[in-house]
Amino acid sequence: MIHEILNGLWTCLQPLNFSLILGGVILGLIIGALPGLSSPMAIIVLLPVTYSMDTLPAILAMMGVYVASKLGGSYSAILLRTPGTPAAACTALDGYPMAQRGEAGLALGYATMGSTFGGLFGWVIAVTCVPLLGVVAAKSSNADIALVGILGLVMVSAFIRGSTLKGLIGVVVGLLATTIGLSPIDGVERFTFGQYQLLSGVPFAAALVGLFGYAVVLSDIEMIGQSSSLIARDVRIKLPRFSEIRRLWDCILIGGLWGVGVGAVPGVGAEVSPWLAYGTVRNKSKHREKFGTGIPEGVVVSEATANANCGGTMVPMLTLGIPGDGSTAIMLGALILHGLQPGVLLIHDQPDLVYGILASLLVATICMFFVSWTSIRYFIAILRPGRSWLFPFVLVLATIGAFASSNSFYPVYVAVAFGLIGFVFESFQFPIVTLVLGIMLGPIVELNTRLALELSNGDWGTFVATWPRVLMVCLIVGLLGYESYQSIRLPVAVAAGESSSV
Amino acid sequence: MRHAVKEALLGLALLAVGIVALVLIQRPRETVTLGSGGMNYATLPDVYSVLLIGLAVLYLISVLRRARASLPRHSPSEDNAARAAGRLPSHRTVWVRIILSFLALMAYVVMLQFTNFLVITAAYLAAMFWIFGERSLTRIVLVSLIAAALFYGLFVNLLNLPLTP
Numbered sequence: 001m002i003h004e005i006l007n008g009l010w011t012c013l014q015p016l017n018f019s020l021i022l023g024g025v026i027l028g029l030i031i032g033a034l035p036g037l038s039s040p041m042a043i044i045v046l047l048p049v050t051y052s053m054d055t056l057p058a059i060l061a062m063m064g065v066y067v068a069s070k071l072g073g074s075y076s077a078i079l080l081r082t083p084g085t086p087a088a089a090c091t092a093l094d095g096y097p098m099a100q101r102g103e104a105g106l107a108l109g110y111a112t113m114g115s116t117f118g119g120l121f122g123w124v125i126a127v128t129c130v131p132l133l134g135v136v137a138a139k140s141s142n143a144d145i146a147l148v149g150i151l152g153l154v155m156v157s158a159f160i161r162g163s164t165l166k167g168l169i170g171v172v173v174g175l176l177a178t179t180i181g182l183s184p185i186d187g188v189e190r191f192t193f194g195q196y197q198l199l200s201g202v203p204f205a206a207a208l209v210g211l212f213g214y215a216v217v218l219s220d221i222e223m224i225g226q227s228s229s230l231i232a233r234d235v236r237i238k239l240p241r242f243s244e245i246r247r248l249w250d251c252i253l254i255g256g257l258w259g260v261g262v263g264a265v266p267g268v269g270a271e272v273s274p275w276l277a278y279g280t281v282r283n284k285s286k287h288r289e290k291f292g293t294g295i296p297e298g299v300v301v302s303e304a305t306a307n308a309n310c311g312g313t314m315v316p317m318l319t320l321g322i323p324g325d326g327s328t329a330i331m332l333g334a335l336i337l338h339g340l341q342p343g344v345l346l347i348h349d350q351p352d353l354v355y356g357i358l359a360s361l362l363v364a365t366i367c368m369f370f371v372s373w374t375s376i377r378y379f380i381a382i383l384r385p386g387r388s389w390l391f392p393f394v395l396v397l398a399t400i401g402a403f404a405s406s407n408s409f410y411p412v413y414v415a416v417a418f419g420l421i422g423f424v425f426e427s428f429q430f431p432i433v434t435l436v437l438g439i440m441l442g443p444i445v446e447l448n449t450r451l452a453l454e455l456s457n458g459d460w461g462t463f464v465a466t467w468p469r470v471l472m473v474c475l476i477v478g479l480l481g482y483e484s485y486q487s488i489r490l491p492v493a494v495a496a497g498e499s500s501s502v
Numbered sequence: 503m504r505h506a507v508k509e510a511l512l513g514l515a516l517l518a519v520g521i522v523a524l525v526l527i528q529r530p531r532e533t534v535t536l537g538s539g540g541m542n543y544a545t546l547p548d549v550y551s552v553l554l555i556g557l558a559v560l561y562l563i564s565v566l567r568r569a570r571a572s573l574p575r576h577s578p579s580e581d582n583a584a585r586a587a588g589r590l591p592s593h594r595t596v597w598v599r600i601i602l603s604f605l606a607l608m609a610y611v612v613m614l615q616f617t618n619f620l621v622i623t624a625a626y627l628a629a630m631f632w633i634f635g636e637r638s639l640t641r642i643v644l645v646s647l648i649a650a651a652l653f654y655g656l657f658v659n660l661l662n663l664p665l666t667p
Contacts, residue, residue, distance in 0.1 A: 169561060176519075388635050
């Protein structure tokens with residue numbers, strides 16, 4: 001295996017291949033930074049360009065985009081509170097408040113370091129555990145995936161500050177929205193009102209475009225006028241000291257584990273893991289009330305998770321031929337277009353290709369760090385025009401992004417509807433993230449729960465039939481109990497503090 | 503008090519959504535058979551609807567309690583000071599921009615299906631720049647046209663998205 005890895009690295013460092021990775025990284029940082037555009041869209045842009053290339057160089061360019069877009073999404077999340085990618089929405093929770101305090105360079109530094117170390121962690125895990133993770137992923141059943149989804153919904157309570165009630169309403173509204181369309185297993189129409197477009201339900205990508213594109217722009221219109229305060233200056237990245245990064249080792253480790261672990265499970269998606277990791281770090285912190293106010297932990301853990309996810313999604317892609325997210329789905333399409341058959345035999349039939357792709361993870365991560373460290377102000381320059389200039393572009397790109405998801409206007413209307421819903425939520429201080437999580441996890445939970453019950457002939461005991469499932473159930477129950485205890489205990493503690501100070 | 507009224511309206515809207523969802527979950531005329539584990543297509547929509555109804559009621563109760571206690575709504579004093587000083591647009595201007603932006607977006611989405619992408623996108627960008635307060639006509643026109651041309655080249659020509667009817 002060492003020999004194959006070194007071969008892969010040598011291949012990636014060839015001038016043409018390295019140039020393609022570097023070009024992909026630059027494009028990924030730009031695309032990731034622009035709200036409304038996404039990594040899958042950027043990779044789609046490369047697809048026709050790579051038709052004439054050999055397979056590995058084509059995939060290497062896409063890997064550069066895939067890896068760097070994760071970090072690029074944090075630029076606008078930190079500077080504008082508008083995440084460039086869905087995964088970066090978690091980064092905005094703490095990154096934007098840091099930027100508001102005048103620590104934009106430091107926030108970007110933490111994001112860069114988090115992404116780099118998370119990416120390196122993901123690479124190490126992917127390279128050393130591809131065969132093992134491939135076996136685990138192939139064995140993960142519907143019950144496991146359902147429990148991961150329920151765990152994600154429970155974790156959302158960890159992100160709610162101020163009003164648990166509003167957060168729960170957001171989750172339930174999101175869950176209810178996912179019941180539109182044909183029900184899984186039964187195939188019965190639900191809430192379609194005779195409209196054939198609604199049979200396919202709520203397009204997830206369109207909902208995200210609406211919530212993170214339209215809604216954020218509408219909500220931030222009031223900020224037009226102060227738009228350039230954070231990025232008018234020449235923002236220079238300020239890398240944190242190594243001792244500071246060492247202090248945050250647990251955030252990187254937790255982010256890395258969640259990123260790789262969730263990414264390795266097909267179908268759950270890369271967008272979920274930053275939230276899961278964020279909730280984990282927050283719950284174990286002695287100062288959980290500081291999360292969301294602008295602390296490095298929040299930035300590091302979400303960025304580490306996002307880039308570690310790249311390593312995780314490689315596992316089902318390279319071992320099973322199953323995409324972990326939209327970007328890897330397009331990469332699989334590229335492999336097929338080049339005459340290859342992704343699947344369990346790929347690593348045996350094309351080891352050079354597989355280890356070349358894995359090696360490109362490392363090379364792209366390192367390139368991403370150096371490009372970001374030395375040239376971030378040029379990337380931020382594309383965000384520098386005031387919001388009055390930037391927002392219309394966001395709206396146009398969001399519209400095109402929603403259209404491109406299925407080359408029709410139905411998702412665009414869905415995006416507009418969710419934009420309106422998101423705007424109303426924002427206006428009344430409902431956390432949008434809860435809505436997003438409900439939308440993301442609803443279909444996963446329902447489909448996999450019902451499949452698990454079908455396969456077990458209605459036996460609910462299937463959800464505790466293995467030790468990993470028992471662990472997840474205990475985690476869910478424990479978190480619910482802990483959150484309930486905290487919600488009761490905190491008001492009492494505050495009241496006690498107030499009375500003692502009188 | 504005005505905000506309490508708005509919150510109450512939102513609570514009622516959420517309650518209505520929950521009730522409508524519970525009522526409208528379609529059931530075929532034949533007997534509904536339960537799937538494995540007692541679940542069928544209506545199980546989770548029913549659960550979510552009931553949860554939403556319950557949460558909406560709790561929300562309304564909390565809104566009413568706050569209104570009775572006449573608790574002040576948190577309003578960032580720095581923003582108010584900035585608006586008073588003219589550094590930020592007034593609330594009225596903000597709401598006008600929001601409404602116009604939404605209407606312009608709807609018009610753009612509808613017109614995109616019947617009009618050339620380049621033309622409508624340039625017009626939309628120009629309109630949005632104007633709505634957001636930019637007043638340099640030359641700059642608006644130039645940026646709109648160049649940006650629309652770039653988007654056209656990238657998405658229509660290169661990516662072959664069927665954006666132009």
